Amino acid sequence: MSYLHSIILGIIEGITEFLPISSTGHMVAASAFMGIAENDFTKAFEVIIQFGAILSVLVLYWKRFLPSWPFYKKLFVAFLPTAIIGFLLRHVVDQLLESVQVVAWSLILGGIVLVWSDKIFAHLTAVGRKTGDLTYKDCVKLGLFQSIAMIPGVSRSGATIMGGLSLGMQKKEAAEFSFFLAVPTMAAATLYKLLGIYKTIQHDQIGILACGTFVSFVVAMIAIRFFMGIVxxxxxxxxxxxxxLLGVIILVLLYTGHSMTAG
Incomplete structure (x- = not known):
């Protein structure tokens, strides 16, 4: 992996992390398209640079993260299902990350759900529940929705937002809660991946990681504002x-003999 690859993937991560279009799915497909070899470092890279995007949430919403124990308790409860399920299925998830075909089908099915949701939850644009209205039982449900996104291409933010809408949350509130829940979720994932590679990481790879993380941070700051305006x-x-559309394009490329397997 080169610095150019790092910058491109950082841009993709920053744009897609908080949009309901799957950052992991885009990075898996982009890595395969650019011929980046699959190894422990590149798999970890795709997770670790997400921490840069997460930092943008802390910067943009810092007031929401001031000491507020009820808020932190709800985040922790919502985080637990993903932490437990993710740990138990970590090897399965790593295998799925190698499948561009899984990404393509997940993109298509998730897209159908998003189109459907606009019709079903149209009334929640200006009315609905807020984060403060959530019970701990609601938070567990949101955590279970987020866990679905361990399948590459599903979209963590998209799954969490759909969970919030199903609980009657306003669209804006559901989107923002997906941002907040990303902080402990991706911080834990980043730490887990770092612990897995820190003994083998090379000096030049540290620079590549830092570059991708910084780029994702800067781009995510812009993407969040754009996303909230669109929603x-x-x-x-x-x-x-x-x-x-993207899922169909990937499937057409795969089924017409175009190789999208990293070299």
Whole structure:
């Protein structure tokens, strides 16, 4: 992996982490397209640079993260299902990350759900529950929804947002809670991956990781603002159509003999 690869993947991560279009799915597909070899470092890279995007949430929403124990308790409860399920299925998830075909089908199915959700949850644009209204039982349900996103291409933010809408949350509130829940989730994933590679990581790889993380941080700051404006005005339908189109393109490439397997 080169610095150019790191910058490109950092841009992709920053744009896609908080949009309901699957950052992991995009990075898996982009890595395969660029011919980046699959190994322990590149797999860890795709997870670790997500921490840069997570830092953008802390910067943009720092007031929400001031000492507020009820808020932290709800985040922790919502985080637990993903932490437990992710640990138990970590080897299965690593295998799925190698499948571009899984990504493609997940993009299409998730896109259909987003298009459908705009019709079903149209009334939640201006009305609905807020984060403060969530019970601990609601938080567990949101954590279970987020766990679905361990399948590459599903989208962590998209799954969490759909969970929030199903609980009657406002679209804006559901989107913001998906941002907040990303902080402990991706911090834990980053730490786990770092512990797995720190003994074998090489000096030049540290620079590549730092580069991708910084780029994802800067780009995510812009993407979050863009996303909130789009959701408030137009909902999720456009993202759904984009997912379906991208998934179909990937499948066409695969089924017409184009190799999208990293070398």
């Amino acid at each position: 408030t005005r137009y909902g999720f339908r456009g993202f759904g159509y984009y997912r379906i």
